[in-house]
Amino acid sequence: MIPPDPELSPRRAARAEAERLATAALPVQSASPAEVSPAEVAAAGGPTRRERRAGASAPSGIRSLVATRGLPLAARRRRASVLAAAVVVAVAGAVAIGAAATAGGRDDGEAAPGEATTTVVQGPPAVPAEGLPVPQLAAIAATATPCDDPAFTAALASGDDAAVIAAAGGGSAFRAAVASGIAPCVSLSDPNREWVVVNKQRPLDPVDYRAGDLVMPENVRALEQSALRARAAGALTEMVRAASDAGAGEIAYLSAFRSYSTQQSTYAGRVSVGGVEEADRESARAGYSEHQTGLAVDIVPCRGSCATLDDVAGSPQGAWVRDHAWEFGFITRYAEGRESVSGYEPEAWHLRYIGPELARAYHEGGYTTLEEFFGLPAAPTY
Ligand SMILES: [Zn+2]
Secondary structure: OOOOOOOOOHHHHHHHHHHHHHHHHOHHHHHOOOOOOHHHHHHOOOOOHHHHHHHOOOOHHHHHHHOOOOOOHHHHHHHHHHHHHHHHHHHHHHHHHHHHHHHHOOOOOOOOOOOOOOOOOOOOOOOOHHHOOHHHHHHHHHOOOHHHOHHHHHHHHHOOHHHHHHHHOOHHHHHHHHHOOOOOOOOOOOOOOOOOOOEOOEOOOOOOOOOOOEEOOOOOOEOOOOOEEHHHHHHHHHHHHHHHHOOOOEEEEOOOOOOHHHHHHHHHHHHHHHHHHHHHHHOOOOOOOHHHHOOEEEEEEEEOEEOOHHHOOOOHHHHHHHHHHHHHOEEEEEOOOOHHHHOOOOEEEEEEEOOHHHHHHHHHOOOOOHHHHOOOOOOOOO
């Protein structure tokens, strides 16, 4: 059981509770690894036997003995002495139960495989897991869709992605709602949204999409005349300045937005060098590239002159970006060892902007692919 966060407003707390219930009460969805973040998995786990034991009340006989009002004095005295004896018995019993529990020796109260359970529990039986009011909880979660919230749908209609996330109760609540399927009004295919997911199974729609608010980032060395969507460009400027202030060195970039036709020639160039199979592991086909969203950027480290994409991983800039890019709304989209999900070999240089709130949820949830973050199927191939 996660204690309520005292910092939360009642409205946010209600959303957080609904989110928690949605995870707990929808067995099919919570069985999917995408629904529960790695960090959440670590924190999860139902009540242990010890916790259930703690819920068992004292012998009910004591409570009836305490009610002595209205009895004649002699009867009350008699009852008082019986009560004292009962308390002694109850305390002794509790000590015995405690000793038995301690003798069990396992703090989680669960028997190891093949180990017999020796704990004797007295008093009312613990509520079995199957006895919990699951349908009731599911009903509460079902009504918690942000799509029924006028503030949320208004933010969605306004096109302000940050306002949408805020209306959902933050990045983590937004993610949970989308991944659990209770927010059908949110499209992960809308290329104008910072949460769009493009991969080998999810082409741009339309396939030749071109963002409308492309700008060059200020105060960042651009090795190509390549723009970004305005919010991502502003975030890159801030991130590059912060890296420099932290002593990590200069970060420049090569490629950001690439149009459908540019991507056609980029991909064709890779194919001509190494063949289709190799090209597909490193470069997207036209219409399938994150660069076409205007939300992706390939950075390079510089010290006077600039190094290559392959130098990012081993550079101080690369190390700083791994730890801090999320603070500015960027994630390392193609992480080490996740090719079977993302479809690409690790690219320490390829940053994807998803906005600071979602990037925080991604970072804090321990995610390494956007597919898992949003509960989407793996996209290893076309
Ligand atoms: Zn890239």
